[in-house]
Amino acid sequence: MQEKGEMANNGNSKDRNPKKANLMDPHSIKHLLDESVTEIVASRGYVEDVRMSNIRLFMGTIIVIIALVAQFYPKKFPENRNFLIGCIILYIVLNGLLQLIIFTKEKNAIVFTYALPGSFNSTGLVVSSKLPRFSDMYTLSIASADPKSVSARKPVEFTKSVTQWFTKDGILVEGLFWKDVDGLINQYTGEYRKNK
Known part of the structure; x- marks a missing residue:
């Protein structure tokens, strides 16, 4: 198995400074993870709805x-x-x-998006997160921006320990985090594929 440091270099963080959080501050951790989620969602082609x-x-x-x-x-x-x-x-x-x-x-929304350009889906995403006080369990959920829409899909979420995504020095292992978030987006959009 690869080390976390090596996995960080395999993520989408080409020639950038590593993202670092104060591991003693849950707000710092949540803020860093939420910013990364926003970047991942935008990289998938979703445009943020700032209304x-x-x-x-x-x-x-x-x-x-x-x-x-x-x-x-x-x-x-x-x-x-x-x-x-x-x-x-x-x-x-x-x-x-x-x-x-x-x-x-x-509520706990990080980002609202419009529907993907060129897709048949008429509703965007609402991406929400929670990191309860005195807990290391980060919950990320994706739902339809318009739950009453005909094209709304069933909400999906995962809950994982933040210790899986950070090194001892507080550096985010972007490759691992990117994989988990990308997998959740795929699960929501129906592009979820089982490993061979």
Whole structure:
């Protein structure tokens, strides 16, 4: 069997610096794995759908503008009481709506995609991940961006220990990770083939 270091060189990391994470920081590990998943999905020809991110950015900008207008309104407190109350109510409502969108639509999503160009499938992917606190078990799942669509496929996922993809120094063994993620995408798209 090959060493992890050799497998890293057999992945798709030609002439790049190795990706390294702080193994004592689960957020660092998850962030690195999530970024790598996004790269793998993009390499398969999927184009990222940034509409949800744009909606969040737009709402966040409106919330910041409301806060700035309330802060720098030219009248002093007793005179601007009703205006401030309106700003506070609007701020709370928009913030609540933003949190609702994040909680119901995004959940643990890493990336949303459009359907593959030229494919018969009319729906893209939602790729999600979880790495629970105090756990080394990373769960990656792929589902349809529109589960009610006729072309939606059954969601797939795997759960594996992150120790399988990192060396002792915290370097991601991209070849191994790429193989696992690519296999999951193949399983979702129906290109899954059994080993001979």
